[in-house]
Amino acid sequence: MRGMAVNSANTEDISTKLESCFNHILNENMQGINILNHELEVEAVEFQHWDGRMLGMIITPWFVNLVMLPKNGDNWDQLALGQKEKIAFPSKDLDMMVNDIDGFGYCRTYSLYSPCKDLPNQESARIAAAMFLRDLLDETKRVEPTYSEEQIARYLEKEDMIHQEELKKQFSEPLQMKEEVNRRDLLRGKLRQDN
Numbered sequence: 001m002r003g004m005a006v007n008s009a010n011t012e013d014i015s016t017k018l019e020s021c022f023n024h025i026l027n028e029n030m031q032g033i034n035i036l037n038h039e040l041e042v043e044a045v046e047f048q049h050w051d052g053r054m055l056g057m058i059i060t061p062w063f064v065n066l067v068m069l070p071k072n073g074d075n076w077d078q079l080a081l082g083q084k085e086k087i088a089f090p091s092k093d094l095d096m097m098v099n100d101i102d103g104f105g106y107c108r109t110y111s112l113y114s115p116c117k118d119l120p121n122q123e124s125a126r127i128a129a130a131m132f133l134r135d136l137l138d139e140t141k142r143v144e145p146t147y148s149e150e151q152i153a154r155y156l157e158k159e160d161m162i163h164q165e166e167l168k169k170q171f172s173e174p175l176q177m178k179e180e181v182n183r184r185d186l187l188r189g190k191l192r193q194d195n
Contacts, residue, residue, distance in 0.1 A: 015044035
């Protein structure tokens with residue numbers, strides 16, 4: 001990060017600087033944009049040293065992101081903005097994107113919520129961010145994925161069916177759907193009338 005070596009910086013300095021940068025972005029660039037959740041404010045939470053780098057979460061009215069700062073010797077400013085790289089964490093691997101935050105510098109980010117209309121208040125955003133990061137760094141929660149993000153994306157875009165025969169077998173019994181299924185019920189698997 002420009003002007004502040006991660007190894008010598010403390011988490012409070014990083015959090016304060018990051019909050020200042022995103023409050024500036026909020027006030028200068030985001031006013032009047034309809035994706036904002038006005039129940040949320042800019043807040044950096046859970047920042048800590050991990051694997052020689054600084055890692056934490058940034059909450060804003062338009063997203064909640066994991067943020068990783070470079071360690072001494074990382075030359076992320078040589079990489080193309082938006083370029084993704086798989087980073088191995090204790091519980092799973094994440095494709096993290098290179099960003100250059102105005103007034104802050106280079107970092108890698110991973111979007112947890114974007115936009116974040118479903119978060120009812122700041123406390124819920126803090127809890128979601130903290131749970132995500134704590135699970136990410138807990139090696140006892142590691143599960144190897146069955147499908148890659150690329151396979152899932154192709155399937156969702158109907159370009160490629162993954163294991164068509166298996167899917168046909170798995171979904172051969174028709175579900176008795178609720179008359180109305182809201183997003184929260186869908187995410188919790190409440191699709192049948194008896195749920």
